[in-house]
Amino acid sequence: MKNFITSMLGALVALIVFTVCGLLLFIGIVGAVVSAGLRNAPDRAARVESGSYLVFDLSTNITDAPPLFDLSGLTDTSPQTLQLRTATRAIRAASSDSRIAGILLKGSLQPQGFGSGYGALQEVRAALLRFRNGGKPVKAYLELATTRDYYLASVADEVTLDPYGMIYMPGLASQPMFFAGLFEKYGVGVQVTRAGKYKSYVEPYTRKDMSPENREETQRLLDDLWASIISDVGKSRKLAPARVQATVDAEGLIRPEAAKAGGLVDRIAYRDQVIDALKAETGKGSNKDSFKQITLAAYAALLPDHAVRASGRAVAIVYAEGEIVDGEGEPGEIGGVAFAREIRKLRQDKDVKAIVLRVNSPGGSATAAEAIQRELRLARQSKPVIVSMGAYAASGGYWISAYGDRIFALPKTITGSIGVFGMQFDVQKLAGDFGITFDRVKTGKYADALTITRPKTEEEMAVMQRLVDWIYGEFKTKVAEGRKLKPDEVERIAQGRVWSGSEALKLGLVDEFGGLEVAVRYAAKQAGLGEGFRLIEYPEKRDLFQIVSDLVGRAVPDASRETEKGLVGQVEKRLESELRQLKAFNDPQGVYARMPIDLAIR
Numbered sequence: 001m002k003n004f005i006t007s008m009l010g011a012l013v014a015l016i017v018f019t020v021c022g023l024l025l026f027i028g029i030v031g032a033v034v035s036a037g038l039r040n041a042p043d044r045a046a047r048v049e050s051g052s053y054l055v056f057d058l059s060t061n062i063t064d065a066p067p068l069f070d071l072s073g074l075t076d077t078s079p080q081t082l083q084l085r086t087a088t089r090a091i092r093a094a095s096s097d098s099r100i101a102g103i104l105l106k107g108s109l110q111p112q113g114f115g116s117g118y119g120a121l122q123e124v125r126a127a128l129l130r131f132r133n134g135g136k137p138v139k140a141y142l143e144l145a146t147t148r149d150y151y152l153a154s155v156a157d158e159v160t161l162d163p164y165g166m167i168y169m170p171g172l173a174s175q176p177m178f179f180a181g182l183f184e185k186y187g188v189g190v191q192v193t194r195a196g197k198y199k200s201y202v203e204p205y206t207r208k209d210m211s212p213e214n215r216e217e218t219q220r221l222l223d224d225l226w227a228s229i230i231s232d233v234g235k236s237r238k239l240a241p242a243r244v245q246a247t248v249d250a251e252g253l254i255r256p257e258a259a260k261a262g263g264l265v266d267r268i269a270y271r272d273q274v275i276d277a278l279k280a281e282t283g284k285g286s287n288k289d290s291f292k293q294i295t296l297a298a299y300a301a302l303l304p305d306h307a308v309r310a311s312g313r314a315v316a317i318v319y320a321e322g323e324i325v326d327g328e329g330e331p332g333e334i335g336g337v338a339f340a341r342e343i344r345k346l347r348q349d350k351d352v353k354a355i356v357l358r359v360n361s362p363g364g365s366a367t368a369a370e371a372i373q374r375e376l377r378l379a380r381q382s383k384p385v386i387v388s389m390g391a392y393a394a395s396g397g398y399w400i401s402a403y404g405d406r407i408f409a410l411p412k413t414i415t416g417s418i419g420v421f422g423m424q425f426d427v428q429k430l431a432g433d434f435g436i437t438f439d440r441v442k443t444g445k446y447a448d449a450l451t452i453t454r455p456k457t458e459e460e461m462a463v464m465q466r467l468v469d470w471i472y473g474e475f476k477t478k479v480a481e482g483r484k485l486k487p488d489e490v491e492r493i494a495q496g497r498v499w500s501g502s503e504a505l506k507l508g509l510v511d512e513f514g515g516l517e518v519a520v521r522y523a524a525k526q527a528g529l530g531e532g533f534r535l536i537e538y539p540e541k542r543d544l545f546q547i548v549s550d551l552v553g554r555a556v557p558d559a560s561r562e563t564e565k566g567l568v569g570q571v572e573k574r575l576e577s578e579l580r581q582l583k584a585f586n587d588p589q590g591v592y593a594r595m596p597i598d599l600a601i602r
Helices: 002-047 084-095 118-133 147-153 180-186 212-237 241-251 256-261 271-282 296-302 336-348 366-380 428-433 458-483 487-493 501-507 516-526 544-555 567-583
Strands: 052-057 061-063 081-083 100-106 138-146 158-168 189-195 293-295 314-321 323-325 333-335 352-361 363-365 385-394 406-409 414-416 420-426 498-500 534-538 591-594
Touching: 052 084, 052 271, 052 296, 061 084, 061 118, 081 084, 084 100, 084 118, 084 296, 084 516, 100 118, 100 271, 118 138, 118 147, 118 212, 118 385, 138 147, 138 271, 147 158, 147 212, 158 256, 180 189, 189 458, 212 241, 212 498, 212 501, 241 256, 293 296, 314 336, 314 516, 323 366, 333 336, 333 366, 336 352, 336 366, 336 534, 352 366, 352 516, 363 366, 366 385, 366 458, 366 591, 385 516, 406 501, 406 516, 414 501, 420 458, 458 487, 498 501
Parallel strands: 052 100, 052 293, 061 081, 100 138, 138 158, 314 352, 314 534, 323 333, 323 363, 352 385, 385 406, 385 414
Antiparallel strands: 189 420, 363 591, 414 498, 420 591
């Protein structure tokens, strides 16, 4: 036994030493890479040769919030995550940069979480359109293009499709996954309370198909978004929306010849042919060299940082992106405690003259949403609070937006969903199947009302319903106050119904169309700042130790990623997404302001 313990301790010490040494070595390597990148940064300006094309590789996930760490300026590869403001700022700067001759779009977007939504893509597309209208060409080379890819690429003067490529643009669809049959089979009980006849988030746990109300609102939303997409595409391609629709309906998977015949692309050519044409255009004659170019990520790294152009007066952008959860939250979540604390700091900071809340969230915990909204209401008493809605600003996402001095949205923003629900699970039958039973001792009638060991009684469910009804009433009151609407108007447009940004503008839920940059300029104007202000962004980037941890995680192969493109991988990824949403159910009262579970448009 003594020898076993000695051997075990020796092995443990060796493991610790090995891990520490390995970590130190890794930190050293990362530090060397970072140092080399920083040393070379001043020289990168020389790489922007006169007549270069800005290459925008879409093989990334476009998010509202900045990445928690960013080494994109140190390499020429496409970053896994690209901040929306980085992309639009680079495109805007390139339009007036005499060294940049044009923009080339290539690759295919890699949406993750709430990134690369149609709201964000509309802002990128608008920046590309301004670039093109400024007199410089935008070109696109597509291989296997999705609707999102083509939506951006359609703004180009010249769209080229690979001879063996295709445009997968069959239309929009929402396909909810229903668990009621699974829960019945394994004995998991579900009891729900809700307010708003369109509040359909609970349906996957209680039904096996969509309710008429859910089907109605989803169809209306998809119709609005799709009409906006083909209208934008039609304008850029000089096609009537009806002709775009005819090509989509006739083909589904649009092959090169059909795409060209339908006016969706200008030419069919291989990659090398596109490169040769760009080499000739940019004056690169050597077969060994490619055309004059710089990646968008590298170009963005050259731009002066708005944050250091001026000291003192600042506009703070708070990125509320992800599920709203109680507590601190994890990366990619909106923690009620963490965000309320940060907004409190910003409202007490005399140098911060205005706050822009950028929302890209389907909602979540009602308690957390109220904690955030409370701090925004207090901040509004001393400085402008402007709301910029991205792809999603629904339910709890609308809750935190309602008191903005001005709300900017986009036609393709998904918003509204003013309603709440509660959901209670029990495992009594499931546990009983394994021979597990429960007993109880309590000092009050409702002492064990939130237990998962048994179904709730009618009286207990009545208590839950009263709570949901009260919070729903509070939600509607806040919307009426914040938006200066009559209670009966709010009642009519609430009911948990989801609206497109186009409809939200008509209904008074938002004030005007505009992206993040428009909202920032408006906030600066309201604060009397003019052009001389700096930007502060929250959440902040991570420290070196956290950066190294993330890099280690990215360096280790993830088996699930390897199968994402296969059938099994797609199912696994979908289930993982649904379970991750269940994990976010942490409201202390069990009440949630969350939009329908599967309005991630596919």
